[in-house]
Amino acid sequence: MSTHVRIVGTGLIGTSLGLALSAAGFRVSLDDPSPTARRLARDLGAGRLAGDLEPDDVPDVVVVAAPPDVAAAAVVDSLRRWPGAVVTDVASVKQVVLDAVLASGLDASRYVGSHPMAGRERSGAAAARRDLFDGRAWVVVPHERSSDEAVAAVRQLATVVGSAVSVMPAREHDEAVAAVSHVPQVAASVVAACLRDLPEPAVGLAGQGLRDVTRIAASDPRLWTQILAGNAEAVREVLVLVQTQLGEVVAALDSLTSGEGEGALATLSRMLEAGNLGHARIPGKHGAAPTAYAIVSVLVPDQPGSLARLLTDMGDAGINLEDMHLEHGLGQPFGVAYISVVPAAAEPLAEALTARGWQLHD
Numbered sequence: 523m524s525t526h527v528r529i530v531g532t533g534l535i536g537t538s539l540g541l542a543l544s545a546a547g548f549r550v551s552l553d554d555p556s557p558t559a560r561r562l563a564r565d566l567g568a569g570r571l572a573g574d575l576e577p578d579d580v581p582d583v584v585v586v587a588a589p590p591d592v593a594a595a596a597v598v599d600s601l602r603r604w605p606g607a608v609v610t611d612v613a614s615v616k617q618v619v620l621d622a623v624l625a626s627g628l629d630a631s632r633y634v635g636s637h638p639m640a641g642r643e644r645s646g647a648a649a650a651r652r653d654l655f656d657g658r659a660w661v662v663v664p665h666e667r668s669s670d671e672a673v674a675a676v677r678q679l680a681t682v683v684g685s686a687v688s689v690m691p692a693r694e695h696d697e698a699v700a701a702v703s704h705v706p707q708v709a710a711s712v713v714a715a716c717l718r719d720l721p722e723p724a725v726g727l728a729g730q731g732l733r734d735v736t737r738i739a740a741s742d743p744r745l746w747t748q749i750l751a752g753n754a755e756a757v758r759e760v761l762v763l764v765q766t767q768l769g770e771v772v773a774a775l776d777s778l779t780s781g782e783g784e785g786a787l788a789t790l791s792r793m794l795e796a797g798n799l800g801h802a803r804i805p806g807k808h809g810a811a812p813t814a815y816a817i818v819s820v821l822v823p824d825q826p827g828s829l830a831r832l833l834t835d836m837g838d839a840g841i842n843l844e845d846m847h848l849e850h851g852l853g854q855p856f857g858v859a860y861i862s863v864v865p866a867a868a869e870p871l872a873e874a875l876t877a878r879g880w881q882l883h884d
């Protein structure tokens with residue numbers, strides 16, 4: 523019989539995982555203290571309700587996808603309740619969960635932490651996507667007592683949903699995500715907070731740069747308060763670096779406005795160049811080396827079905843989409859789709875789309 527995975531917590535991540543595992547042929551059962559959350563996940567096709575199963579139909583693997591401040595308790599509860607199951611969790615912080623498991627005195631060999639580096643700025647089952655984990659990194663976080671079988675079971679889950687597995691101890695994971703996930707959230711929120719009192723005409727000028735920098739500022743404050751609190755030390759350390767750099771920029775601008783200005787331009791330029799260097803290190807798809815994709819820009823009429831038609835035409839031309847973003851023309855009846863493809867596919871794509879009547883944008 524196929525592997526039975528119990529998902530505890532059927533919000534964005536739990537439901538997305540249920541959808542992906544069900545599609546991959548796993549038997550998925552769903553549990554959540556909120557009856558609405560678990561029924562919605564079931565209705566969306568993420569699996570069966572745990573309460574509808576025969577009592578002897580016990581899970582082989584339990585995935586706790588509950589909020590970070592209750593994840594540790596839910597993991598301990600699952601280890602106790604399912605003595606034969608491998609238990610993992612997907613919380614964004616790992617050391618606090620591991621500490622609770624070790625302190626529980628239960629058989630910790632069946633616990634392996636994990637963290638899919640995939641998500642959205644929206645919460646709840648309604649925002650779930652079956653392909654959420656496809657092509658994303660998934661950190662598997664074993665500890666000294668984890669059994670090889672438990673590690674293999676968690677690796678398998680990550681792999682079947684299309685993620686690229688990285689293995690890392692809990693502390694190292696928490697330090698890494700402080701820099702690549704938690705501080706970016708703080709930065710986005712702080713920048714977006716500056717817009718609150720901006721006059722309407724000024725906000726109306728917002729372009730793609732602001733949208734790129736602030737997308738995750740729309741994230742759930744309850745979830746992120748818990749994540750930041752659960753990784754306080756590591757987040758603080760990175761934020762102090764940010765603070766130091768911001769201090770240097772402010773000092774340079776002070777120097778310019780006071781008319782003195784010596785060395786100020788060099789400070790600003792160094793800050794921007796350092797940003798270029800950091801940005802160039804962000805990996806491409808599947809954790810591969812950074813890829814300089816070619817971008818083909820296409821005018822898309824602001825009409826139902828236009829984008830779907832564009833993507834279908836692209837698929838018909840046999841060209842793989844690596845990434846895409848849409849820019850809406852202010853007060854105009856069209857937007858521009860910026861389609862990223864591998865460089866060798868750019869010209870064939872431009873030709874195929876032009877032949878199908880699409881207008882390219884320089």
Ligand SMILES: NC(=O)c1ccc[n+]([C@@H]2O[C@H](COP(=O)([O-])OP(=O)(O)OC[C@H]3O[C@@H](n4cnc5c(N)ncnc54)[C@H](O)[C@@H]3O)[C@@H](O)[C@H]2O)c1
Nearest residue numbers: 531532533534535559588589590592613614641642645646
């Ligand atoms: N949102 C992201 O981008 C993202 C990405 C990767 C990992 N995570 C982690 O995944 C976990 C879930 O996040 P989410 O975005 O799916 O949140 P969510 O708010 O969408 O869903 C959380 C679900 O957990 C349920 N829940 C609450 N208390 C519970 C308990 N005691 N036991 C079991 N379930 C409980 C809620 O009813 C809700 O349905 C968090 O630990 C988060 O750190 C989130």
Ligand SMILES: O=C(O)C(=O)C[C@]1(C(=O)O)C=C[C@@H](O)C=C1
Nearest residue numbers: 614638639640641642643703738
């Ligand atoms: O894409 C997003 O919306 C996310 O912020 C996802 C993201 C991330 O920082 O990459 C956010 C928190 C999770 O713990 C893992 C993934």
